[in-house]
Amino acid sequence: MNVATSNGAWHSVVALPETRRLAKPRSNGITMVIDKGLGLRETSDLLEMAADHIDFLKIAFGSSALYPSQIMKNKIALAKQYNIEVYPGGTLFEIAVFQGCIKEFFHRARELGFTYVEVSEGTIDLPRKERAQYIRMAKGEGFGVLSEIGKKDPTVKIQPEMAIEQIFEDLANGAEKVIIEGRDSGKGVGIYNAEGKINDELLQALVGGVKDHSHLIIEAPQTSQHNYLLVHLGPNVNLGNVQPHDVLTLESTRVGLRGDTLKECLKSAPRSY
Secondary structure (H helix, E strand, O other), X not given: OOOOOOOOOOOOOOOOOOOOOOOOOOXXXXXXXXXXXXXXXXXXXXXXXXXXHOOEEEEOOOHHHHOOHHHHHHHHHHHHHOOOEEEEXXXXXXXXXXXXXXXXXXXXXHHHOOOEEEEOOOOOOOOHHHHHHHHHHHHHOOOEEEEEEOOOOOOOOOOHHHHHHXXXXXXXXXXXXXXXXXXXXXXXXXXXXXXXXXXXXXXXXXXXXXXXXXXXXXXXXXXXXXXXXXXXXXXXXXXXXXXXXXXXXXXXXXXOOOHHHHHHHHHHOOOOO
């Protein structure tokens, strides 16, 4: 289904060049936005403008622990009005594991209104059985689960065979998607080198090993990374850690409204003049 809507400013004049883009609700073409401290009015402005192009809102790192309770509840409720799922960053989950309060963590997440949780080990190390247990526990508590592979330490590199095995194990245990770590910088971790360039060999090994990249969410904080991934993996690749001010830029790239992807669309589109 093409994402073009009848209320678009140019809907009766200009068609979106990329016709494969999927509309919400969708399991492919997900955009996860990283929220590093938007106020309620900023959040409202963002969602009024771009909610059709956002699937998940991640409250970054452990920052949700710094929110006044009512503001956190209000932000989550606001996102839900636009059919956007909200979850706390995986770092907060890791702190709860380290402090031995994971049951209380799930209970409080539900009280606040979170609909998803992230099971990660970007900083801590989890035995595989324990990781599986937390995924199943979160599902049992009624949450959608996103798991994550990759470390925040730039000296610890993703090993493709081990990562692919972990991805399939997480999915089998109930994770809906598996995130590839990219941090909020997109540099020196996951599939990125210290300058933010993509290691294509690693990317292809992961995507090729999983085969269906709809199971993955690739954290990609930089617009240059969006462009590369959309050109190489198509308009419906799942991307995460998108900066709030880049949502429309990303969606423009997805649907061929930027030169980087428009030239690909023009290769197969007949001219009308």
